[in-house]
Amino acid sequence: MNSTEHTLWVSALIVGLVVLVAVAILLSLLIYLVKNIDRRVVTVRDTLKAAKANTADTVLIPQVAAGVDLVLAEGLQHHLFLGRVLGKVKS
Amino acid sequence: MTVLVVLTVLEVVALIAALAFYLFWVGTLLARIATNLEECAEIVRGIVADAALIGPGVEHINETGGVVAGALPLLYGMAEEIVADVTPRPEPPAVPEPARPASGTRRSRLLDAVGFSPRLFRTDGGASPSPAADLTDRAAAAARS
Numbered sequence: 001m002n003s004t005e006h007t008l009w010v011s012a013l014i015v016g017l018v019v020l021v022a023v024a025i026l027l028s029l030l031i032y033l034v035k036n037i038d039r040r041v042v043t044v045r046d047t048l049k050a051a052k053a054n055t056a057d058t059v060l061i062p063q064v065a066a067g068v069d070l071v072l073a074e075g076l077q078h079h080l081f082l083g084r085v086l087g088k089v090k091s
Numbered sequence: 092m093t094v095l096v097v098l099t100v101l102e103v104v105a106l107i108a109a110l111a112f113y114l115f116w117v118g119t120l121l122a123r124i125a126t127n128l129e130e131c132a133e134i135v136r137g138i139v140a141d142a143a144l145i146g147p148g149v150e151h152i153n154e155t156g157g158v159v160a161g162a163l164p165l166l167y168g169m170a171e172e173i174v175a176d177v178t179p180r181p182e183p184p185a186v187p188e189p190a191r192p193a194s195g196t197r198r199s200r201l202l203d204a205v206g207f208s209p210r211l212f213r214t215d216g217g218a219s220p221s222p223a224a225d226l227t228d229r230a231a232a233a234a235r236s
Contacts, residue, residue, distance in 0.1 A: 001092055013095070013102060016103075017102060019106070020102065023109060023110065031120070034117055034121065034124070038124050041124050041128060042127060044131055045127050045131050052134050055142055058141045058142065058144045059144060061145060061148030062144060062151075068156055072159050075159055076162075079166055082166060086169050089176045
């Protein structure tokens with residue numbers, strides 16, 4: 001091996017070492033960003049759990065609607081009763 | 092020559108090991124993120140299912156409540172009419188009573204405004220002390236003291 005080849009080989013080794021360090025740095029940055037995403041996803045999940053707890057009672061709304069229907073039916077009965085009584089009183 | 096070969100092999104092995112280590116780490120993190128996102132999607136589907144009940148339910152309540160609110164004045168109007176019809180009315184007296192003026196002494200707010208409160212005497216023969224009786228009471232109180 002002549003000196004030129006030796007120099008080129010050493011240069012290639014040095015470049016490879018630099019590439020190795022750059023790959024480690026970039027992958028460390030990738031790990032940092034992915035960890036950040038993981039933390040944000042956990043925060044989003046917790047927020048969604050709170051929102052789910054807040055909307056869990058909406059199943060009561062149809063029951064309330066049914067109750068209001070019963071109030072309307074009772075009011076109609078009152079209307080019929082008062083109509084009968086009023087007719088008798090006036091007669 | 093041998094040293095260069097060994098260094099080259101070491102460098103390649105180090106590169107492959109670093110890539111494997113970091114990729115395994117990233118894969119683990121991404122798997123955890125995927126699990127969390129699946130849970131988020133399930134929660135969002137539950138929220139959508141809960142929220143789907145709000146619109147029709149509130150619309151139903153609003154419509155029925157409007158009907159009830161519109162019918163209530165009719166009901167209490169009928170009830171008032173029944174009460175007015177069945178309540179006995181007192182018969183008016185055969186001889187109407189004569190109109191009598193209001194008796195007593197009227198107070199003036201002007202005196203109150205300046206802090207003066209005079210003793211008021213009834214003019215209709217009531218139990219209020221007369222000026223003479225007031226003087227007698229004061230003299231008796233002075234004699235006792």
